[in-house]
Amino acid sequence: MLMTKWAGLCAAACTAALFAAGTAQAQPLEDLAAEAADGPPVVWYESSPEDDADKIIEAFNETYPDIRVQHVRITGGNQFAARAVQETQARGYTADLLTGGADHIWQLNDRGILMQLDGEELGIDEKLMPTDFTVATAASVYVLVYNSDNVSEDEVPTSWDDLLDEKWKGRTGSWVRAASWAQLAKAWGKDKAEEHLREYVKLDPFLFKSTFPMAQQVGAGEVDLAVGFFHTAQPPIQAGAPVKLKALDPTPMHTIYTSISQEAKNAAGAKVMLSWLASTEGNKAYEAATNRGSHLIEGTKTHDLVQGKNVSEWAPSETEDYSVISEEFNGILAGAGEAR
């Protein structure tokens, strides 16, 4: 009886504590949401197609119906960063919410464009915040993309070394940028990654400007096997093309970050949106629309994809090292043409 009473008291105390914690976290967000509702639309620079962005905004508005969000699609991360710099230099402000790669976000921070964030206030898990000016909201994960009509399950490489097999000569493809090998250099060291890339170039790979059309070419059968992204291979897969994926170990990856600009016109709205993107619910909605979620948030497909794998990625603070290797590796991969 006593035990039961104690158990009841403990449960009540725990519930109260949880409620209190929940309230303490939710209160500022509610205030922010109320403030944001009176403000202008939250302008969001991001690279997803508009139709996908509509789905994200729709899901966000289910929770926060009064906050208006305007998504502007900017592809090419460098152009995104350049535009934010230009707008800030010329008129003093840019978009409220900015989503890009580590190199772009760190560039913007170096120029004093980004706002310092309080993760606790926004209820954002600290593992998503490597620094106080950005939040890891998604990841682009490299996988092998193959045509399942032309490549049997037994043939699919199970390691990076298998990819170098002579049988793939003239049958393989890659993004024209050697970014996957540059990221592999983090796990392997530069020399091993470079050697692997040089061997790969001997297979006469087809080089593509973007991994989206590359995945389509895999589906069409022009290329049998390619090093691409998980999310860019989803459109042909979802359309029923004979395309399958395999993640290798180590798994190279780029984390995608979202920040708020210092002079945001609706800073409150941007904070609410960022907090939502970093939540399980928001991130799953973002992933459902873009096929790209955060590997750090449990319950997302991206999390499951890299689960148990050795993820290979340069830390944001090592962006300069990554850039130097990337530039050099791009040159090696471009040599694929001369080798033909």
Next chain:
Amino acid sequence: MQTATLQGRSFAFEKWLPSLLMLGLLAYLVLVPLVILLVSSVKPTGMPLDPGWTLDHFAETYSDPAFYRMAGTTFIFAIGSAMGALTIGILMAWLVERTDLPARGFVRVMILLPMATPPVLLAIAWVMLASPRTGFFNEILSPLMGEGRHLFDIFSMQGMIFVESLSLAPTTFLILSPAFRNMDPNLEEAARTSGAGIFTMIRRVMLPVLFPSLLAATGLLLMFGLLVFDIPGTLGMPVGIFVLSSQIVYLVNDAPGGLAEYGPISAMAVFFLVILLMITWGYRRATRNASRYVTMTGKSFRIRPYKLRRWKAPAVTFVSLYFFFATIAPIAILIWTSLMPYQAGVSLDMIPKMTMANHMAFFANSRAMSAAQNSVIIGGLAATIVALLSVLVSWLVIRSKAPGRNLIDLLSFLPLAIPGTMIGVALTYVYLTLGSLPIYGTIWIIVIAYVTTYIAFGTRTTHNVMLQLSPELEEASRASGAGWFRTMRRVVVPLTLPAIVAVWIWVVSHCLRELSSALLLQGFDNKTVPVLLWGYWTGGEPNKASAVGLWLILAMIILVSAWQILSARGRLVGVKA
């Protein structure tokens, strides 16, 4: 004495006024982006408002052997494409304008269709038609060729040149067609009466008369070939054939470091500027004796088509082959792709999977309708402004003795050497800074970008016709008491109308497919159809991109057909001086 001085000043002012007005307008349109480009080239980060100065971008760009390798490849591509397009364009223009080729009106519509096809879609179509492994032509020829062998490989320099030539042929046709139409047939008749054969007549009569147009077309085509990315990016890059535009795209989007590298891009653009200045100088020098090219005089003439006789069959075959490769085959494969759920080769197995979903998605998308509306407004406005400006610039440069006309000519040609990306960058700075003119993020900023970009094509085309126009016609009008405006309205504009309409059509169709500036200047509600199409393409939906491309082509068919119908009714007929 004082009155005389004042009159002298007034005369000088009147003499300078047209030049000053035009120079002011062109300086605003052209010099602003040009200055920003030059400033970018000497800024350490390439961002014009960043601190510091450097010549490193020039040193690094021009000391890199890879730059010269790429420049060599680019020249091969540009020269090959220009030659291909000239061959097709000259023959087409002559056949349509000067011979008894059957169904010439239909041919005139059909030849312009590839112009409405965004080059990236034309390249994709050709990948599906002639890629080594899954290309349609290789598939159907595989029983003849044997296992693993293929006849066509579109992923090659030859493939790039072939597709670019098809893409540029309509432009060549539009430049040359008015010149052919305005050529006095008495010249041909005199040659024939003297016993000259067809080849002698072409060599001794036509080519010399058409020299300015040919020169202008060659210069333009070379510059287009040097700067184009879509076709070499789609057909060359996969096999490691890189041109200078590939490097520009790399520096804008993908270079490590996190920021678009405008510094090296601008330094590289200076190379294009030098080439363009050489072309301009060559053109001015070659056409300095304008009276040699006059073919439109006060005498009336009626074009008597050259009878092809035994050459009719080869001519029809040539035209049919061009249509097949430039229009029918690519459009057929785009129709196929637009009906597929994903990119797939032509096969019976795929027929049950055909769907209209991609077309339905286009019409159900409210953004698509808004983008179409934006494109029509932008295209119509930009084309009208370019056409009017081109006539005025050409009149000042070719017909008048206005001071500063050489500078006007140069300014109107310079934008051709400025990459669309840099025009976008410049306009962004200008209109973000000019808070009093809030057009950033609207369709108006794109109109300005397009007027700047396409004024070069417009003036080259109207220059040629202006060179063919005899000054006697204007003199007669003036002698009859007509003022400048009336002379322009009643004499110059009607006589140059075929060229003005050609410019208008060309600019509209290019506005309907231009991407670089539109992408850079896009805001929330100024998206154009090419941006939408690009969005589908880069978002992994080539089937939807094909559907949008097909509707664009249909819009172009309607536009060009309307032009032809009006021409046939005599409203826009060529020259009846």
